[in-house]
Amino acid sequence: MGGDGVGDAAGGTQSATEREVSLEQSYVDVLYGRLDDIRARAEKTLDDLRRSSSSNTPAGRAEKDAFDALHTERLAQLGAVEDRLVFGRLDMTGGERRYVGRIGMSDEGQQQMLVDWRAPAAAAFYQATAASPGGVARRRHLATRGRTVTGIDDELLDASGLDAADLTTVTGDGALMTALTEHRTGKMRDIVATLQSEQDEIVRAPLTGVLVVQGGPGTGKTAVALHRAAYLLYTHRERIAKSGVLVVGPSPVFLRYIERVLPSLGETGVVLSTPGQIFPSVEATATDRPETAVLKGDLRMARVIRDAVRQRQLLLPKPVPITLDGDQIALRPAAVAEARSRARQTGRPHNEARTTFVKHLLDDLAGQLARSRRLENDPETRLDLAVELRDSVDVRREINLRWMPLSAEGFLDKLFSDAKRLRAATEGKLSKVESRLLLRESGSPWTQADVPLLDEVAELIGPDVTATATAARERARAAAERAEAVRYAQGVLQMSGEASAMMTADMLADRFDSSGSSLTVAERARDDRTWTYGHIVVDEAQEVSPMMWRTLARRVPSRSMTVVGDLAQTSSAAGADTWAGALDSIAKDRWRMAELTVNYRTPAKIMGPAAAMLVATGISVRLPESAREGDWDPVLLRTADEPGAVVEAVLSAVRADDEALGGGQFAVILAREEVTGEVSERVRKSLLAPEYASLAERVSVLSVDDVKGLEYDAVTVVDPAGIIAASARGASDLYVALTRPTQRLTVVHHGDLPEGLGQV
Numbered sequence: 001m002g003g004d005g006v007g008d009a010a011g012g013t014q015s016a017t018e019r020e021v022s023l024e025q026s027y028v029d030v031l032y033g034r035l036d037d038i039r040a041r042a043e044k045t046l047d048d049l050r051r052s053s054s055s056n057t058p059a060g061r062a063e064k065d066a067f068d069a070l071h072t073e074r075l076a077q078l079g080a081v082e083d084r085l086v087f088g089r090l091d092m093t094g095g096e097r098r099y100v101g102r103i104g105m106s107d108e109g110q111q112q113m114l115v116d117w118r119a120p121a122a123a124a125f126y127q128a129t130a131a132s133p134g135g136v137a138r139r140r141h142l143a144t145r146g147r148t149v150t151g152i153d154d155e156l157l158d159a160s161g162l163d164a165a166d167l168t169t170v171t172g173d174g175a176l177m178t179a180l181t182e183h184r185t186g187k188m189r190d191i192v193a194t195l196q197s198e199q200d201e202i203v204r205a206p207l208t209g210v211l212v213v214q215g216g217p218g219t220g221k222t223a224v225a226l227h228r229a230a231y232l233l234y235t236h237r238e239r240i241a242k243s244g245v246l247v248v249g250p251s252p253v254f255l256r257y258i259e260r261v262l263p264s265l266g267e268t269g270v271v272l273s274t275p276g277q278i279f280p281s282v283e284a285t286a287t288d289r290p291e292t293a294v295l296k297g298d299l300r301m302a303r304v305i306r307d308a309v310r311q312r313q314l315l316l317p318k319p320v321p322i323t324l325d326g327d328q329i330a331l332r333p334a335a336v337a338e339a340r341s342r343a344r345q346t347g348r349p350h351n352e353a354r355t356t357f358v359k360h361l362l363d364d365l366a367g368q369l370a371r372s373r374r375l376e377n378d379p380e381t382r383l384d385l386a387v388e389l390r391d392s393v394d395v396r397r398e399i400n401l402r403w404m405p406l407s408a409e410g411f412l413d414k415l416f417s418d419a420k421r422l423r424a425a426t427e428g429k430l431s432k433v434e435s436r437l438l439l440r441e442s443g444s445p446w447t448q449a450d451v452p453l454l455d456e457v458a459e460l461i462g463p464d465v466t467a468t469a470t471a472a473r474e475r476a477r478a479a480a481e482r483a484e485a486v487r488y489a490q491g492v493l494q495m496s497g498e499a500s501a502m503m504t505a506d507m508l509a510d511r512f513d514s515s516g517s518s519l520t521v522a523e524r525a526r527d528d529r530t531w532t533y534g535h536i537v538v539d540e541a542q543e544v545s546p547m548m549w550r551t552l553a554r555r556v557p558s559r560s561m562t563v564v565g566d567l568a569q570t571s572s573a574a575g576a577d578t579w580a581g582a583l584d585s586i587a588k589d590r591w592r593m594a595e596l597t598v599n600y601r602t603p604a605k606i607m608g609p610a611a612a613m614l615v616a617t618g619i620s621v622r623l624p625e626s627a628r629e630g631d632w633d634p635v636l637l638r639t640a641d642e643p644g645a646v647v648e649a650v651l652s653a654v655r656a657d658d659e660a661l662g663g664g665q666f667a668v669i670l671a672r673e674e675v676t677g678e679v680s681e682r683v684r685k686s687l688l689a690p691e692y693a694s695l696a697e698r699v700s701v702l703s704v705d706d707v708k709g710l711e712y713d714a715v716t717v718v719d720p721a722g723i724i725a726a727s728a729r730g731a732s733d734l735y736v737a738l739t740r741p742t743q744r745l746t747v748v749h750h751g752d753l754p755e756g757l758g759q760v
């Protein structure tokens with residue numbers, strides 16, 4: 001907000017702005033002074049803690065560590081709110097004045113100095129309009145750099161609520177427009193100062209159920225979803241902080257792009273994951289052919305896997321003789337059948353139900369042994385003999401062969417690399433052609449589409465039983481330690497007088513994991529497949545397959561989800577065409593939809609042709625209106641169909657962008673296969689030449705997949721017709737690419753342009 005124009009209802013002069021800025025500066029100084037005090041106190045508490053002696057038991061040390069970690073985290077939170085601590089002021093018609101900022105702060109006398117943007121008292125900052133002022137006379141945006149007020153921008157919503165002497169309004173460049181035209185930095189920033197009312201409504205929507213946010217490119221879906229996560233953590237801390245929030249985004253690059261937003265909003269306890277990382281211990285980076293990915297995402301796979309697991313619970317065609325210390329006994333087909341049916345009746349996962357299976361067979365064998373040894377055939381004798389039988393390698397092998405303990409990875413690898421097994425499991429569910437699509441070599445790397453299948457398997461087979469028993473003991477120990485930890489934490493909190501809203505004894509105790517270390521909720525959740533979150537945000541949700549929805553739903557039994565996406569941008573063959581198709585199987589009648597309608601990223605001059613191209617391919621969606629007209633028309637560069645010419649055109653586009661914008665972040669976007677091709681390689685290499693100076697660091701050469709969810713000041717799209725032709729959803733891929741720039745677009749092409757795009 002660099003502008004200093006004065007729209008002064010009272011006919012004021014330049015000095016009115018200066019006077020207002022100086023008044024605001026005084027208050028901003030007071031707020032930062034208070035922040036410094038709070039920080040100093042937190043530092044001192046941490047210091048005292050580090051110097052204090054703890055009881056010299058492992059639990060005592062772990063408690064101290066946990067408290068240390070919590071205070072360190074709190075200090076980090078207080079550090080993260082330094083930038084733009086305060087950004088707004090509301091003058092209410094009754095004369096009350098509220099400053100709105102990143103966190104709430106009160107003075108020593110408990111008088112509110114700054115209202116947290118998420119508090120109900122701040123809602124009017126986002127929702128009030130001239131038509132419906134809701135008690136707000138004036139809304140003021142404050143721009144700051146460091147701790148200095150650099151600008152003010154006022155909106156008078158209800159002049160009747162102000163004294164005549166107080167009617168001065170200051171008009172700056174407009175906080176929103178300033179934010180939208182700033183150079184991009186490669187990292188997403190929070191939009192807490194300029195959230196628009198349709199966005200704010202979504203941020204503050206109730207916690208329960210699945211909220212789908214559909215919106216075109218640049219409508220702020222990602223930004224809104226992250227602000228909503230921060231809002232929910234603030235408003236429902238008791239309910240969701242302990243279980244945490246999971247944010248699922250399309251790629252590691254995307255997660256790095258958004259990683260700073262939540263910390264800047266004071267929230268660190270959130271797990272970020274791609275769909276490929278959601279199964280702990282597996283990082284799926286490979287991709288399947290589209291038709292295989294579609295099949296693996298199909299809900300029929302749930303039945304295939306269920307049957308494949310059951311087919312690992314075998315019957316016995318004929319008796320198997322076993323000799324034990326000279327005694328002849330046999331594993332009997334009828335006993336195996338009975339054991340299997342009893343085990344299945346337990347309804348427990350394969351590895352757990354196996355205990356029932358084994359017990360029944362050991363009992364049957366023990367009965368035979370008792371008879372052979374002419375012992376009393378009573379339960380106690382059989383129990384003794386069962387112990388002996390369990391130690392026999394032969395017995396263990398024969399029982400195992402019928403009902404093996406399984407691991408998810410081993411099971412799926414075997415299923416997909418064994419044509420016979422696969423046919424047996426898919427029969428009646430998949431065609432032969434489909435079944436063959438799943439076949440691959442044993443030991444092949446996991447693909448993203450395998451992840452929900454691994455999760456499905458893990459759900460059906462359960463954890464390793466021996467691990468479960470150990471875990472149960474661990475849990476009991478942790479529960480006892482936790483009770484002690486809460487008592488300890490209460491003591492420390494009382495001693496330090498630190499009863500702030502940001503910390504409770506329970507939260508402090510929550511720092512413990514079952515091993516007594518000071519892992520955070522997020523760290524514990526990430527490593528535990530069976531962890532259930534308090535809320536899940538799914539970004540670029542149009543790409544999620546039906547099987548992946550099942551996996552995500554497992555992570556949030558309450559179905560409290562925020563699902564954001566754009567059906568016009570679906571590029572995965574296994575992705576969604578409708579939201580009902582995506583969500584009915586996991587949350588029928590429990591999802592509702594909200595829409596975002598304004599594109600804050602892409603200027604109208606670029607959005608127009610991008611939308612025309614999409615419409616020409618027959619995809620019909622509601623297209624968002626651009627918030628800005630933009631300063632530059634798209635540039636169309638026609639070249640010869642020859643790498644040297646294409647590279648030259650790309651480089652000249654990048655040079656022109658840099659000159660026009662005087663810096664910024666740029667992307668060159670190519671079709672999926674081309675990103676490792678000759679043009680990409682040569683562009684990357686050329687940018688290293690001295691004449692391009694710092695450009696090499698600011699230009700990313702990426703495929704249409706990589707840029708999902710990202711944005712740049714200027715974008716060069718190479719070979720649009722090639723992008724369309726490269727996949728069944730090529731038009732959506734091109735639409736994504738064309739809508740990434742905030743300022744400038746160049747299209748490098750040979751041959752005709754796709755319909756719509758050529759009408760520029």
Ligand SMILES: Nc1ncnc2c1ncn2[C@@H]1O[C@H](COP(=O)(O)OP(=O)(O)OP(=O)(O)O)[C@@H](O)[C@H]1O
Binds near residue numbers: 179191195222600
């Ligand atoms: N209210 C706002 N104030 C300032 N900037 C905003 C606002 N809303 C959105 N933006 C900006 O617009 C850009 C696009 O936002 P975002 O990436 O969240 O959109 P999206 O809907 O997820 O886009 P896409 O579907 O193309 O990935 C970002 O730079 C974001 O900061």
